[in-house]
Amino acid sequence: MPTVLAALPVRLDPPPRLLCGPGPSNVAPPVLAAMQRPMLGHLDPGYHGILDDVTAMLRAAFGARDGLAIALQATGSSGMEAALSNLLEPGDTTIVAVNGFFGRRMAAMARRHGAQVVEVEAGWGEAVSNDALLAAHDRHPRARLIGVVHGETSTGVEHPLAELGAALRDRDTDTLLLADCVTTLGGVALDVAEWNVDVAYSCTQKCLGAPPGLSPLVVSERAMARVRARTVPVPFSLDLQLLEAYWVTRPTTYHHTAPVLMVYALHEALRLVLQEGLAERWRRHEDAGAHLRRALAHRGLSLIADPDHQLAPLAAVHVPDGVDGRRVQERMLREHGIEIGGGLGPQAPPMWRIGLMGENATTEIADRVTAALDAVLE
Numbered sequence: 293m294p295t296v297l298a299a300l301p302v303r304l305d306p307p308p309r310l311l312c313g314p315g316p317s318n319v320a321p322p323v324l325a326a327m328q329r330p331m332l333g334h335l336d337p338g339y340h341g342i343l344d345d346v347t348a349m350l351r352a353a354f355g356a357r358d359g360l361a362i363a364l365q366a367t368g369s370s371g372m373e374a375a376l377s378n379l380l381e382p383g384d385t386t387i388v389a390v391n392g393f394f395g396r397r398m399a400a401m402a403r404r405h406g407a408q409v410v411e412v413e414a415g416w417g418e419a420v421s422n423d424a425l426l427a428a429h430d431r432h433p434r435a436r437l438i439g440v441v442h443g444e445t446s447t448g449v450e451h452p453l454a455e456l457g458a459a460l461r462d463r464d465t466d467t468l469l470l471a472d473c474v475t476t477l478g479g480v481a482l483d484v485a486e487w488n489v490d491v492a493y494s495c496t497q498k499c500l501g502a503p504p505g506l507s508p509l510v511v512s513e514r515a516m517a518r519v520r521a522r523t524v525p526v527p528f529s530l531d532l533q534l535l536e537a538y539w540v541t542r543p544t545t546y547h548h549t550a551p552v553l554m555v556y557a558l559h560e561a562l563r564l565v566l567q568e569g570l571a572e573r574w575r576r577h578e579d580a581g582a583h584l585r586r587a588l589a590h591r592g593l594s595l596i597a598d599p600d601h602q603l604a605p606l607a608a609v610h611v612p613d614g615v616d617g618r619r620v621q622e623r624m625l626r627e628h629g630i631e632i633g634g635g636l637g638p639q640a641p642p643m644w645r646i647g648l649m650g651e652n653a654t655t656e657i658a659d660r661v662t663a664a665l666d667a668v669l670e
């Protein structure tokens with residue numbers, strides 16, 4: 293028997309929100325408008341030009357000079373999975389920096405792909421020290437990969453990625469460097485070629501200011517050579533060689549039906565990033581984040597992250613003793629239409645995570661968030 297609905301749901305009418313949590317952030321209006329442009333088929337020659345533009349703009353945004361630059365047809369986690377599944381084969385050793393929820397996820401994913409994972413840990417709010425990662429590399433010089441989270445969204449910590457890349461370059465090693473740039477692309481200084489990062493992935497819904505749905509990914513030529521040499525096949529939908537054939541070499545090849553409107557959105561989001569200028573955009577995120585952190589300190593609220601490694605677009609704030617953090621989040625949403633995040637994962641201490649990303653990285657938005665927080669905490 294077919295299921296019969298008692299009543300058809302009414303047409304969607306979601307409430308307006310100011311999205312100041314760990315992501316998604318609000319979508320820039322021109323990006324939303326781009327999604328209303330005429331739909332093309334994914335094998336249309338007109339669409340190929342769009343893919344070429346996206347590739348060129350992704351290279352510019354990541355600072356990639358060679359290799360592959362694509363946007364995977366799923367969210368940031370798929371970028372993590374694509375990187376690990378293409379670069380690791382069962383039995384390979386990989387070193388992973390774990391100082392929060394996403395580093396832990398990277399280690400867990402690498403294990404699922406059969407890797408021997410060496411975790412190098414740091415506590416909540418600390419950065420994993422590059423010395424500790426390099427010491428692990430001394431013990432495991434044949435490790436295939438070192439994976440780090442550039443912006444650990446669960447704690448608001450930025451990893452000193454440039455220094456790690458430089459140290460690995462000095463070692464002249466075959467070990468590749470993988471960076472999770474989900475919370476940093478378009479909001480925090482990043483230059484993968486200059487910093488010797490072989491593989492980096494991100495998302496669309498944070499500092500780029502597009503909806504969630506794609507995972508921008510860059511892979512150096514050196515890393516692609518590793519992918520081409522592997523012997524164990526990769527899951528079909530994440531296979532970088534098939535994706536390269538689809539995006540670059542033979543764009544008329546069918547691999548998947550591309551999320552065309554999301555690609556339009558990313559196209560416009562990247563255009564806006566580059567129009568603003570990377571350095572200007574990074575500075576805007578830094579200024580807004582610093583303004584927010586000063587306002588929080590003024591209210592006696594302390595942060596989880598070591599100030600020397602504070603991530604600009606995200607502040608993880610200790611919930612003061614005696615305050616019900618979840619209730620504050622609920623009231624911020626209900627009474628002020630502002631979303632802020634809470635702690636992620638069972639080990640997280642009570643916290644609020646306030647993100648000023650993309651469109652929302654302004655001092656005015658920071659002031660709106662702190663004013664609403666004042667009203668709720670009164």
Ligand code: PLP
Pocket residue numbers: 314315367368369370372394441443444445446472474475495504
């Ligand atoms: N890595 C980091 C640092 C993140 O913050 C997130 C999501 O917030 C992810 C990976 C996973 O991305 P997604 O939720 O788009 O799959």
